[in-house]
Amino acid sequence: MDITDLETPYALVDVERVEANTRRMLERLSALGVSLRPHVKTAKSLDVALLSCGGKPGPITVSTLKEAEQFAQAGFNDILYAVGATPNKLQHAIRLSQSGVDLKLVTDNVEGASAIAQASKEASVSLPTLIEIDCDGHRSGVKPDAASQLRAIAAALNSSTPLLAGVMTHAGDSYNCKSIVAIEAMAEKERSGIVQAATALRDGGFDCHIVSLGSTPTATYGKQFNGVTEVRAGVYVFHDLVMAGLSVCKESDIAFSVVATVIGHQPDKNWIIIDAGWMAMSRDRGTAKQAVDQGYGLVCDARGEPFDDLIVSDANQEHGIVSRRSGGLIDPHAFPVGTTLRVLPNHACATAAQFDSYQLVRGSTNIFGEWPRFRGW
């Protein structure tokens, strides 16, 4: 079956590229002497997660308890749920733990820690928990130098039985770096911050086994991970235009695209209209603040070769407007109605979430299989 044979829009994955991306990250971190705990939130696919772990279930990171459940059923037993656990999710977490999963939670405050300790005690189930550290000011977490706050949370976690399992941080601000040098500096800030927090806890008499950090940019460019036990990264399995704009990957590393078809043209405006709008591409405009704005995605031919400056410049629910990045002529005859195109996404996590499965190719236009994915909470 050829990629032109299916109804569009649909999600396409080049398995060769996923294999290369996952192998590269495993080899890099192995050489630096630190483990990888891939974040499976990007692909939400068992097949991709297995490649990320080197072929068999290994430690993973999830962004929802739905992911934890799906991956646990497939044999992944070491799972970090990396979003601060709300009280309304603790019974679900307890059920997962009781089913035999080593599920680790996250909190950054005494209230959350106390709720976890209380639920754990009442159910007689251990809910090992990491304290989230704010290394770059972009989201949640305790400041690395807030030793007394860290120890208060640790004490709340360990109030009846020791639940403190370690510390974790995510340098999400690395997505805003303007150079590789800046990403390297961010990686060192992330590393030194998490090590400082672990030290503060240990100096306070607390065990702190897990020292976890990561983002795709810092995992790609961090020079050393001394004092760190594991690195987390997610989007590197597919990569995307935001990562390419950060020089974290090349466009030719991007493994995930949306296949679309030309519906019509507005020749007076130099527009091609395609059947992939924001429902297919997502509303993510992550490249808008980068040096090269890719609109809602970079347009490629059916084989995946980008057309220089052709982007999805605007989007309605099921319509994409394709034009040149800075205006300029488009010959409608070069893109007749029915032409198959591929569109590279700004943000693979957001775009992939719009689909229920991936059609699979290996560096060609021949579809040889399909990987299911899931979503929701």
Add this chain to the structure above:
Amino acid sequence: MDITDLETPYALVDVERVEANTRRMLERLSALGVSLRPHVKTAKSLDVALLSCGGKPGPITVSTLKEAEQFAQAGFNDILYAVGATPNKLQHAIRLSQSGVDLKLVTDNVEGASAIAQASKEASVSLPTLIEIDCDGHRSGVKPDAASQLRAIAAALNSSTPLLAGVMTHAGDSYNCKSIVAIEAMAEKERSGIVQAATALRDGGFDCHIVSLGSTPTATYGKQFNGVTEVRAGVYVFHDLVMAGLSVCKESDIAFSVVATVIGHQPDKNWIIIDAGWMAMSRDRGTAKQAVDQGYGLVCDARGEPFDDLIVSDANQEHGIVSRRSGGLIDPHAFPVGTTLRVLPNHACATAAQFDSYQLVRGSTNIFGEWPRFRGW
């Protein structure tokens, strides 16, 4: 069951408001002597579509053939697929027609029309088709005054058997209007444009039974629909912050919200962190260009009362950052960890698409049921 009893994030619908919104639109158009063909792409829910049609299946508009299939199975037999039909979807459309659905397609060019006529002939199945008209320059369609182009498309459609069913347009640019007066003018532009196109076809000797137009703003404020046979509108069933920003509804008409929980705080930044990020809210930033930018959504208490100027000002995949619209103090003690909040979306079509069902209330916090929804292509 109370709305605080469920794991967050989830989608909540106030059925009382959906009933009021759908009743209001039916009554308005009935008084103006024109039929309503609701666009079911917003809710993708049989229950909502039934309310939109006044209690039993009626004519509907869909944005995907998946919607056509789901609604056909539920007894909706008069369906307009309002996105230009690509050649790779015609066999699917033929299967739907063969199953007994009166499925109408759309095209705006001779190539598309010829492909439809050819497929229709080969399968001996009638695929009635509307020509899309571009009344406001925002997307696809033939200009209303391009009489010879319109007739060429009509001739291609009718080449072996008469397939031309009429004309349709959508004043999508009404979303950019700055006042009710501007929306009224846009509605008249939409009406006069589609009537002009229909007249050009009739003057060319073509039957043109259906004269279809619509968008929620123009359906709400259009003063008369002379010459029009049907009005299409979609988002009015739920309404959203973009519609409220356009004065098309009041905030208290918005029937759809996302229920979220406080995870933690960053008191030095006056941030509340909640468990609804862009995966739950979608990446839609439709109010960014309006007078009042609502971030990723307007934050309400558990009963649905907005907190003045509290918005989701930034979002990661599963984290929302809540702050005051123009900065300013937030007392973390007023929003302890575990607090249930509701968030009104910028764009109901995009946010609802992130969920697989709606939990239901009737003007209270008591959940009395659930409506499934679907998605995909």
